[in-house]
Every structure is written in structure tokens, then in C-alpha cells.
Amino acid sequence: MNYATSLVLMFFLLLSFYFTIPAFAAGNSTSNSTHILLSCGTSETNIVDSNNLIWIGDGTTNYISKIASKTSQWPSQNPSVPTIPFNNARLFSSNYTYTFPLSPGRYFLRLYFYPANYSNLLASDSFMTVTVGPYTLLSNFSAWITVTALNYDYLIQEFSINVTSTTLNLTFAPSTKHPSAFAFINGIEIVSSPDIFSISTAYDADGNNKIFSYDEGMAFQTMYRLNVGGQSLARSQDSGNLYRSWDDDSNYIFGAAFGITFSNDPNVTIEYPPNIPQYIAPVSVYETARSMGPDPHINLQYNLTWILSVDAGFYYLLRFHFCEIQYPMTKPNQRVFFIYINNQTAQTQFDVIAYSGGIGKPVYRDYVVLTVGSGQMDMWVALYPDLSTKTEYYDAILNGLEVFKMSMVDNNLAGLNPVPIEQNTIDPTRAYGKNHKGSKGNLAAIIGGGVGALVLSIIVCIFLFIIYKRQKIKDMVTEEGKITEDTTIWTPLSLYGVSNSQSNISSKTNSTPGTGTGTGSGTGSYNSSLPANLCRYFSFNEILAATNGFNEALVLGVGGFGKVYRGEIDNGLTKVAIKRGNPLSEQGVHEFQTEIELLSKLRHRHLVSLIGYCEEKNEMILVYDHMAHGTLREHLYRTKNPPLAWKQRLEICIGAARGLHYLHTGAKHTVIHRDVKTTNILLDEKWVAKVSDFGLSKTGPALNNSHVSTVVKGSFGYLDPEYFRRQQLTEKSDVYSFGVVLFEVLCARPVIINSLPKEQASLAEWALFCQSKGVLEEIIDPYLRGKIAPQCLKKYAETAEQCLADQGIDRPSIGDVLWNLEFALQLQLNAEESDSLIGGTTSGDDTPAVIYGKKEMSDERTSDSTTTTTTISMGGRSIVSTDSDGLTPSAVFSQLMDPKGR
Numbered sequence: 001m002n003y004a005t006s007l008v009l010m011f012f013l014l015l016s017f018y019f020t021i022p023a024f025a026a027g028n029s030t031s032n033s034t035h036i037l038l039s040c041g042t043s044e045t046n047i048v049d050s051n052n053l054i055w056i057g058d059g060t061t062n063y064i065s066k067i068a069s070k071t072s073q074w075p076s077q078n079p080s081v082p083t084i085p086f087n088n089a090r091l092f093s094s095n096y097t098y099t100f101p102l103s104p105g106r107y108f109l110r111l112y113f114y115p116a117n118y119s120n121l122l123a124s125d126s127f128m129t130v131t132v133g134p135y136t137l138l139s140n141f142s143a144w145i146t147v148t149a150l151n152y153d154y155l156i157q158e159f160s161i162n163v164t165s166t167t168l169n170l171t172f173a174p175s176t177k178h179p180s181a182f183a184f185i186n187g188i189e190i191v192s193s194p195d196i197f198s199i200s201t202a203y204d205a206d207g208n209n210k211i212f213s214y215d216e217g218m219a220f221q222t223m224y225r226l227n228v229g230g231q232s233l234a235r236s237q238d239s240g241n242l243y244r245s246w247d248d249d250s251n252y253i254f255g256a257a258f259g260i261t262f263s264n265d266p267n268v269t270i271e272y273p274p275n276i277p278q279y280i281a282p283v284s285v286y287e288t289a290r291s292m293g294p295d296p297h298i299n300l301q302y303n304l305t306w307i308l309s310v311d312a313g314f315y316y317l318l319r320f321h322f323c324e325i326q327y328p329m330t331k332p333n334q335r336v337f338f339i340y341i342n343n344q345t346a347q348t349q350f351d352v353i354a355y356s357g358g359i360g361k362p363v364y365r366d367y368v369v370l371t372v373g374s375g376q377m378d379m380w381v382a383l384y385p386d387l388s389t390k391t392e393y394y395d396a397i398l399n400g401l402e403v404f405k406m407s408m409v410d411n412n413l414a415g416l417n418p419v420p421i422e423q424n425t426i427d428p429t430r431a432y433g434k435n436h437k438g439s440k441g442n443l444a445a446i447i448g449g450g451v452g453a454l455v456l457s458i459i460v461c462i463f464l465f466i467i468y469k470r471q472k473i474k475d476m477v478t479e480e481g482k483i484t485e486d487t488t489i490w491t492p493l494s495l496y497g498v499s500n501s502q503s504n505i506s507s508k509t510n511s512t513p514g515t516g517t518g519t520g521s522g523t524g525s526y527n528s529s530l531p532a533n534l535c536r537y538f539s540f541n542e543i544l545a546a547t548n549g550f551n552e553a554l555v556l557g558v559g560g561f562g563k564v565y566r567g568e569i570d571n572g573l574t575k576v577a578i579k580r581g582n583p584l585s586e587q588g589v590h591e592f593q594t595e596i597e598l599l600s601k602l603r604h605r606h607l608v609s610l611i612g613y614c615e616e617k618n619e620m621i622l623v624y625d626h627m628a629h630g631t632l633r634e635h636l637y638r639t640k641n642p643p644l645a646w647k648q649r650l651e652i653c654i655g656a657a658r659g660l661h662y663l664h665t666g667a668k669h670t671v672i673h674r675d676v677k678t679t680n681i682l683l684d685e686k687w688v689a690k691v692s693d694f695g696l697s698k699t700g701p702a703l704n705n706s707h708v709s710t711v712v713k714g715s716f717g718y719l720d721p722e723y724f725r726r727q728q729l730t731e732k733s734d735v736y737s738f739g740v741v742l743f744e745v746l747c748a749r750p751v752i753i754n755s756l757p758k759e760q761a762s763l764a765e766w767a768l769f770c771q772s773k774g775v776l777e778e779i780i781d782p783y784l785r786g787k788i789a790p791q792c793l794k795k796y797a798e799t800a801e802q803c804l805a806d807q808g809i810d811r812p813s814i815g816d817v818l819w820n821l822e823f824a825l826q827l828q829l830n831a832e833e834s835d836s837l838i839g840g841t842t843s844g845d846d847t848p849a850v851i852y853g854k855k856e857m858s859d860e861r862t863s864d865s866t867t868t869t870t871t872i873s874m875g876g877r878s879i880v881s882t883d884s885d886g887l888t889p890s891a892v893f894s895q896l897m898d899p900k901g902r
Contacts, residue, residue, distance in 0.1 A: 033192045034102065034103075034192040035190070035191050035241070035243075036100065036189065037187075038055065038057075038058045038098075038188040038189070039057050039084060040058045040071075040088065040090040040185045040186055041058070041071035041072060041088035041089045041090040041186070042057035042071065042087075044057040045060050047084055047085075049083075049084035049085070050082060050084070052236075053243075055084055055187070057088075059071070063098045063100055064098055064099075065096075071089070072088070072118035072119040073088055073089075080153050081114055082154075084187075085186050085187030086112065086114040086154055088186065089114070089116075089118050091118055091121065091182055091183070091184045092172050092174060094173075094174065095171060095172070095173040096171065096172050096173075096183070097170065098170040098188065099167055099168075099169055099170075100167060100169075101167055102163050102166065102167065102168050103163075104163055104166070105162070105163060105192060105193075106161070106162050106194070106195045106196075106197075107160070107161050107162075107163060107190050107193055108190070108191040108193050108243075109159045109160075109161050109168075109170070109188075109189070110158045110187075110189035111130065111155075111156070111157045112155070112156055112187030113143040113154060113184070113185065113186060114143075114154040114155075115142075115143040118184060121182055123143075124142075124145075125178065125180040126142060126181065126183065127142050127175035127181040128140075128141055128172055128173060128174055128175060128181070128182075129172075129175060130171070130173075131171045131173070132159070132169065132170050132171075132219070133163075135161065135407055135412075135413065136410075136411065137157070137159055137219075137221070137413050138157070139412075140177055140414075140417070141417065142417050143155055143184075149417075150418065151753070151755040156245075157221070158221070158222040158244075159219060159222070160193065160196075160197070160219065160220040160221075160222070160404070162216065162217045172184075172185060189243075191241070191243055193242055194240070194279055196279070196280065197220065197317070197404075198214075200319075200366050202366035202367065202368050203346070203365075203367050203368070204367070204368055205341040205342070205344050205346035205367040205368060206345075212368040214368070214406065218406060218408070219407040219413060220317065220404040220405065220406055220413075221413045222244075222402070222403075223310055223403040224252075224308055224401065224403040225244060225247060225401075225402045225403075226249040226252065226306075226401045226402070227246040227248065227284065227285050227400055228288070228321075228398045228399055229288040229289040229291075229398070230246075230248070230285070230287070230288030231288075232245070232246060233246035233282065233284055233285070237284055238282050239278050239282035240277075240278065240279025246282075246400070249401065251754060252306045252308055254305035255305070257304065259290050259291055259304050260290070260294075261290050262288070262289060262291070262325075263287055264287045264325035264360070265326045265327055267327070268326065268327075268359055269360055270283045270287060270323065270325075270361075271360055272362055273357060273361050273362070276362050276363065276364070280321075280362075280364060281362070281364070286321065286399050288325075288399065289397050289398065290304070290399075291304075291395050291396060291398075292383070292396050294395075296385075296393070299385055299395055299396075300385065300387075300394055303340070303383065303384045304383045304384070304396055305381065306382075306401070307378050307380055307381075308379045308381065309377070309378055310377060310403070311371075311376060311416065312373035312375055312376070312377040313372065313373060313374050313415075314409075314413075315369070315370050315408040316368065316369050316371065316379070316404065317367075317368050317406055318341060318368075318381065318404075319364055319366050319400075319402040320366075320367070321399045322355070322363050322364065322365070322397065322399055323360065323363065323399050324356070324360070324397070325359070327359070330359050332351050332353050332354040333391055333392065334391065334392040334393055335353075335391065335393050335396070336350065336385070336389050337350055337383050337384060337386050338382075338383065338385075339365075340381070340382040340383070341380070341381055342371070342379055342380050343582055344369070346369075347365070349386050349388065362399075364400075373552070374416065376416070383396035383397075384396060535610065536612030536613075536623075538569075538614040538621070539616060540614055540616040540617050542569070542614070543567075543580075543621050546567035546568055546569050546578060546623075547567045554566045556577060557630070561579055561581050561582070561595075561622070561695060562580045563580050563582065564580075565579075565580065566626065567623075569611075569623070574611075575626035576611060576624060576625065576626050577624045577625070577626045579621065579623075580621050581619065581620030581621065592613075592620045592622070592695070594694060594695055594696075595610070595694050596613050602662075604658075604666070605688065606655045606688070606689060606690055607662065607663075607690055607692075608682055608690040608692035609624060610622065610624055611623045611625065624692070627683055628685035629683035629685065630683065631678060632656075632679075632682075632741075632745070633677075635683070636744065636745065636748045637749055637750070643781070646784050646828065647825070647832070648687065649746075650792075650821065651687070651689075652683065652687065652745070653741070653745055653821055654689075654818065654821045654825060655690070656676075656691055657738065657814060657817055659689070659691035660676065660691060661814045661818050663691070663697075663734075664731045665814075669699050670731065671694075672697060672698050672729055673696075673697050673737075674698055674733065675693060675696045675715055675718075676734050676737035676738050677718045677740075677741060677751075678744055680692050680693040681741070698729060715737075717740065717752040717763070717764070719736075719737070720732070720733035720737065720808070721806060722736075722807055723736075730808050732809075735803050735808075735813070735814055736804060736805075736808070736811065738803055739811075740803075742796065742800035743764065743767040743804075744763060746784070746797070747763060747780055747781060748780075748781035749763060749779075767779065767800070768801060768804055771797055789828050791827045791831070792827040792828040795820060795823060795824040796824045798820075799820040802817075803817060
């Protein structure tokens with residue numbers, strides 16, 4: 001054999017080798033690892049991406065057949081989307097399978113999707129099912145719906161698959177539920193991986209540390225991989241040649257309590273113990289952390305909490321990464337804390353030093369939790385100091401967090417498509433100069449296949465502080481950070497109603513937790529001084545009967561206080577809503593008492609009615625009238641409910657304003673709600689609006705004071721900036737929040753969307769900007785366009801704008817707001833009747849043309865209630881306001897009758 005023949009033979013051997021074993025990314029894999037990077041829809045080779053990884057076109061390999069598929073380039077160069085592998089796609093109109101020859105073992109499979117209009121096919125028609133062997137990874141999956149809902153430009157779905165044969169068959173099948181459906185894929189990545197799951201011990205997240213057993217052959221989907229307290233890590237920064245992306249955790253923190261972030265002390269070096277392989281997580285993850293902070297007074301007031309949207313109905317493996325990286329944390333029992341998952345106690349007395357063996361030594365802990373239901377849900381992960389030990393610091397720490405969906409049922413990992421968010425934005429060139437830079441797409445690398453509308457789940461019910469105490473916690477803690485002897489704490493409730501602790505436990509009593517005996521709180525009943533005729537007391541057994549044992553099928557929603565159940569009392573004659581308190585949510589004993597004491601004494605048609613309460617067996621439960629149509633927000637966006645007509649929205653806003661007006665001027669003492677938002681405006685069976693949730697409410701200032709000085713509480717996005725800055729609460733704080741509600745009703749979008757450009761993220765700021773530029777019409781709910789009378793919209797928008805004045809003194813009273821809304825409704829009604837604003841004329845200063853001389857008072861009675869009706873004639877039409885039985889007339893237009901108010 002001559003030299004030339006040898007070269008030819010060697011060439012064919014190498015060529016055969018290339019087509020029969022997986023391709024490797026040059027310079028990024030070891031000799032015993034597999035790394036396939038497949039750019040789909042192209043026949044190019046050696047395509048280098050921005051990370052210097054080498055991709056090969058699938059058209060050059062034998063992984064695919066040469067029939068039943070088409071290729072296409074992306075239709076436009078979106079600068080936020082990486083060219084590789086998203087510049088080409090392979091399209092499938094029928095089932096299509098990639099076949100990869102692999103050795104048995106576990107692999108990461110990453111699928112790259114950039115939904116676009118390829119080859120005259122609409123992105124919105126792409127619905128597909130993706131399977132690998134026996135596993136269903138995606139079902140009826142729409143990449144277009146997913147990126148629209150999450151405001152992403154492209155998707156990378158990551159799965160961990162155990163291959164037991166010598167091939168991996170990856171099949172793309174267009175959905176049979178859509179006649180024009182097609183499937184597509186831009187890139188496929190396969191990376192050999194050690195078995196990072198079965199090597200560790202997983203525990204059921206039930207507080208009992210019971211070991212969870214799972215099949216080594218099951219598949220996983222990566223939902224989240226977070227570098228807690230640190231920056232996002234690129235694929236090249238991962239360990240073990242696994243090319244994982246680690247995301248910044250700050251987007252998932254609940255509320256304003258972010259804690260603090262820090263890096264390792266210069267004298268601390270990360271040293272992996274023998275039982276912790278370095279591929280579990282890179283050094284960079286353990287070199288940064290997030291803790292609650294150095295102040296024990298603050299730490300005892302909140303949970304350090306993350307909210308992660310996941311698909312309900314699946315098991316999830318949560319992997320917590322810990323490492324103490326700063327002095328003086330060098331010995332056990334210095335920092336001990338709880339780990340909560342979905343309001344369940346997953347771990348008590350967790351001590352990083354005790355588990356890891358010392359400072360700078362990583363450790364990780366796995367927990368498995370089952371979620372129930374269907375569709376998207378929020379998974380809550382929280383940390384809180386464990387006060388049961390004589391710990392030195394009241395604090396908690398976390399370095400990294402991974403969440404994996406598990407294929408426990410029918411080898412299925414497929415969730416539902418998220419609900420699209422209808423985002424109303426205007427053309428930036430209308431508001432900015434041509435050189436203004438638009439938003440950049442979110443480049444997060446790993447997203448869950450059925451992840452719900454992320455920003456909604458994070459922002460909808462955000463509170464600034466999470467309350468865990470009955471009295472001021474700072475009075476409980478000494479300067480050294482120790483709890484004093486006389487301590488009152490509401491300890492966590494069991495998820496299933498089986499109490500293991502006592503509500504209102506006092507350390508000076510002789511009671512035994514959970515027994516209800518002793519000289520202290522006894523059964524833990526609430527010693528209310530309220531007259532029995534104002535507030536009914538329910539036994540816990542009555543509550544159990546009303547809710548069928550807190551049947552999850554009866555859950556109406558989850559609020560700041562806890563879950564709300566639909567129930568029936570009085571032998572099924574009365575439908576009620578039952579709110580069951582949970583201390584792992586935002587509110588506690590003080591809010592429970594405030595709700596009872598306020599609502600028992602307030603009665604108004606536009607305030608939700610409190611029927612009674614229960615505090616027994618360490619439970620805190622409130623019973624209300626059932627509101628058949630739920631919250632106002634449920635009818636504005638991200639809902640299956642039909643959109644509300646503009647007239648109906650106006651009437652709801654007017655009703656809510658009447659309720660607030662009564663709180664501010666009609667009750668014995670001024671009441672400041674302090675948490676006005678669309679989820680706290682409820683709608684009964686007749687669509688009458690009722691203000692609810694008075695847990696944060698405060699009695700207003702005395703007559704000789706202008707404000708109440710108090711700790712800032714409220715909901716992010718609705719919070720009065722002046723109150724936030726000065727911690728001085730006035731009625732005008734409610735007015736500001738109501739102004740946000742008015743724009744939320746008009747625009748039908750969340751008040752905060754962090755994924756939008758900075759100038760658009762806050763609805764209040766964006767709406768004010770658009771109002772100032774005269775383009776507010778372009779961000780209103782598309783359903784309303786062309787249906788609002790121009791004069792009505794002008795008056796409504798001006799009212800909302802006035803409510804959002806930076807200083808409270810420049811805002812109108814809620815009575816003035818109510819007047820303006822009534823007038824706006826009048827303008828709308830007149831326009832609908834005659835296509836002109838009859839009676840809606842305005843003078844040069846926009847003062848409503850009102851015939852004051854026609855004010856009439858009359859009493860109208862019905863068989864079951866007494867009402868007082870105030871009628872004011874406006875341009876030939878009467879506006880009627882009805883107040884509740886037994887109360888002084890609310891005088892909806894009190895600012896006209898008595899400008900000074902009460």
C-alpha cells in the first residue's frame with residue numbers, strides 16, 4: 001500500500017467516523033464526551049457562534065432523512081436574536097424524526113426555537129408535539145404563543161434524557177388540533193452528562209425529611225437555573241463541559257425585600273468536598289450569595305422569597321445550592337433557617353456550616369414537591385430564620401437554585417401553552433426621536449416549556465413588606481439580635497390544616513404547642529370585644545363543613561392573607577367566600593384583627609361585607625359575602641372572561657370610588673385603605689363593585705393633624721411615591737392608588753411589566769407620558785378603541801392624571817374623583833344616545849355644566865332594605881347614588897354640597 005492510498009483510506013475512515021458518531025464542538029469537550037451542535041435547515045459546516053462553539057448544518061449529516069421537510073431562512077434580521085442557530089429553520093408539515101447514534105447514558109437535550117413567518121407559513125400556525133423515545137417533551141406547543149406571553153424573542157428548552165439504547169429518536173409532529181399547523185426547529189444540542197439526579201438524595205418537601213425515590217430512567221425539564229446573588233453566567237462559564245446557562249435571580253424576588261447580595265471574602269477559597277462533584281455547579285455560583293441582611297429587626301419581618309411560574313400537575317425537583325463564603329460564619333448554629341416550598345415546610349433548622357463542614361465548602365440539597373391543578377401556577381420558595389434554636393444570627397442564605405420538572409406521569413413533561421399577554425404599546429417614534437433605542441429582547445437562555453405569564457405571576461400581588469409578627473418585631477429583638485423573653489409570634493400553619501404550633505404563643509405561658517392547653521392562649525381563640533350582632537363567630541368544624549374540608553377544587557384564588565375558598569353556610573342557604581390565613585403569605589395577626597374590627601363596624605353598598613370569623617386550632621379565617629364575578633382584574637387582562645364594555649367599566653370605577661369616599665368621609669373616623677388595587681375591587685352577581693381587603697387599613701389622622709406617620713405598606717405599582725418617601729399616610733395615598741386603577745381599567749395591562757423597556761414598565765409612568773404627548777389613545781385596551789366618546793375619554797384621563805400627581809396636595813379628593821367619573825359617564829351615555837355630547841358641554845375651564853337647582857332628595861324603600869337616594873340632574877339626565885341601610889347619606893357629591901367635607 002503506497003502513501004497516497006493510505007491517505008485516501010484514512011480520509012474515508014475519518015469521513016465514516018464523522019457520519020456515524022456524534023459531532024463534537026471543537027475545543028470544548030473531552031475525549032469521552034459528546035457534544036452535538038446542529039444548525040437546522042442548512043447544509044453549511046463549521047458555523048461558529050458567538051461563544052466560539054462550532055455548529056454543523058443538519059443537511060450535511062445522516063441524522064435526518066432527505067424527504068418530508070423544508071428549510072427556510074429567517075425573514076428579517078432581528079438584532080436581539082443571535083444569528084447562530086436562529087438564522088435557519090427546518091420546517092415539517094408531517095411527522096419527522098432525527099436519529100442520533102449515542103452511547104447509553106444521560107444527556108442534556110436543548111431545543112432552539114425562533115418563531116417567525118417562514119416560507120409563507122405564519123408563526124401563529126406553528127403547533128407541534130415533540131417526543132424523544134417514550135417521552136413527550138412538548139404537546140400542542142406553540143413557540144409563538146410562548147414568546148408572546150413571556151415577551152421573549154426566542155426560546156431554548158432544555159431537557160435531561162436517559163438514553164438506554166444506542167440511538168436517540170427525536171420526533172417533531174405538527175399538531176392535529178390545528179388544520180394549518182406545522183412544526184419547526186432552529187437548533188438541536190445534545191451534551192453528554194453525568195447522572196446529576198440519581199447521585200443525590202432527594203427529600204419530600206413535607207418537613208419530615210422523608211427520602212423521595214425516583215426512577216433513574218425518568219426525564220427532566222429545566223425550568224429555572226439561578227445564580228442567586230450573582231450575575232448571569234454564560235454557557236462557557238459552566239462547569240463539567242455541560243454548557244448550562246445560569247440566570248440572575250433578581251427578576252424572581254418577591255416584593256421589595258430583596259435582602260443583600262455579596263461575594264466571597266478574599267480569604268475564602270471554594271473547596272468542593274469529596275462528595276460534591278464540581279460539575280454540580282460552577283465555582284462562580286458558590287462565590288456569590290443572597291442573604292436577608294445584617295439587621296435582625298428587619299429579618300424577622302419578612303421571608304426572603306422567590307416566585308417561579310411553573311406548570312401545575314407535575315412533580316418538581318428543587319436543588320438548593322449553599323456555601324458560607326464570608327466571615328464570621330465559620331461554625332454551626334450561627335445561621336439557621338427554614339426552607340419553605342409552596343407554603344410547606346421543606347426543611348427546619350438548616351445550617352449550612354453543619355451540613356457542608358465549614359466555610360467555603362459547597363453543599364446542595366434536593367427536595368421534591370407535587371403541584372396540583374392545571375395550567376400555570378406560582379411556585380413559592382422562601383427562607384426564614386429558625387427561631388427554635390439559640391442561633392447567633394437571625395438570617396438565611398442561598399447561593400443557587402435549580403428547578404426541574406419530572407416525568408412522573410405517563411413519561412410526560414408537556415404543559416399547556418401560557419396565556420398570551422396583550423401588551424398595548426405605541427410606536428416609539430411617535431413619542432421619541434428617531435435615534436431613541438427600542439427595547440432589547442430578553443436573552444434568558446432557559447425557559448420552561450409551559451411557563452406561564454412570568455411577569456403577571458411575579459407582580460400581580462407584590463407587597464413591600466411581609467409581616468410575621470403580632471406586635472413590632474423590633475421590640476422583640478435586643479441589640480445583639482436575640483429574641484426577648486416576652487415574645488408573640490404567629491408560627492407557620494400546616495398546609496393541610498393539621499396544626500403543629502399555637503397561634504399567639506407566648507413564651508411566658510405554660511401551654512404546650514399544639515395541645516391548646518395551658519395558662520396562656522388556651523385554645524388560641526380570638527378574644528374579640530366586638531358585639532356579637534356585628535360579627536358572627538364560626539367554629540372550625542363549621543368552616544370545615546362549609547369548605548368540604550378545604551377542598552382544593554373550591555379555591556377561588558390566593559391573596560395576601562391566604563387562600564380563598566368558595567363555601568356554603570346555614571345548610572347551603574348562603575354562599576360565602578372563606579379566606580384562610582397562612583403565615584407564609586404577606587399578612588398576619590395584626591391584619592386579621594384589623595379586618596375584623598373595621599369591617600364589623602363599616603356597612604356600605606360598595607364595601608364587601610364581613611359575615612364572621614374563626615380563630616380556632618391556630619387558624620385565622622374570615623368569612624365574607626360571596627362575590628359571584630370575582631375581582632375586577634379578572635375581567636381586564638390575562639383572562640378567559642369576555643372584555644367589559646366601557647360603560648360597565650365606568651360604573652365599576654364609580655362604585656369603587658363611592659366605597660372609598662365613604663371610608664374617607666362617611667364613617668365615624670377617616671379610614672385609609674392603603675391597598676387599593678384591581679384585585680381588591682370585587683364584583684357581585686349584579687356587577688356592583690365592592691372594595692375589599694382591609695388588613696392594611698389605618699384610621700386617619702386626628703382633625704389637628706394632616707397625616708399618619710407609619711411604616712410603608714401597600715402593593716408595588718400602586719404605591720403613593722410621596723408616602724413611600726416620607727412615610728406619611730393620608731387619604732391622598734388612596735387617591736394615587738385609585739389613579740393607577742383608572743389607567744389599569746382603561747389600558748387593560750398589568751401595572752408593572754419588568755420585561756418591557758424601562759420607560760414602559762410602570763403603567764402609571766407610561767400612561768402619564770403618553771397623556772402628556774397626546775397619544776394615550778394608542779395604549780388603551782384595543783377592545784375599547786372607537787367605543788369611548790372623546791369628551792368622556794378626555795375627562796376620564798384628566799381625572800386619572802390628577803390622581804397621580806407627585807404630591808398629595810395636588811391630587812383631588814376622592815369626592816372630586818367620584819364627581820368627575822360620574823360626569824364622564826354622563827358624557828358617554830349622552831354620546832351613545834345621540835352621537836353628540838348633549839348636556840356634556842364644558843366651559844372654558846372644563847367646569848361641568850350642572851343644573852344645581854334641580855337637586856332632589858327622596859327616600860325609596862324596598863321590602864328587604866332601606867336606601868337613601870341622591871338625585872342630581874345633569875343636562876336632563878339624573879345620576880343616582882345609593883347608600884346602605886342605617887348609615888348617614890354618603891352624599892356622593894359631598895364636595896359640592898360641603899367643600900370642607902366632614
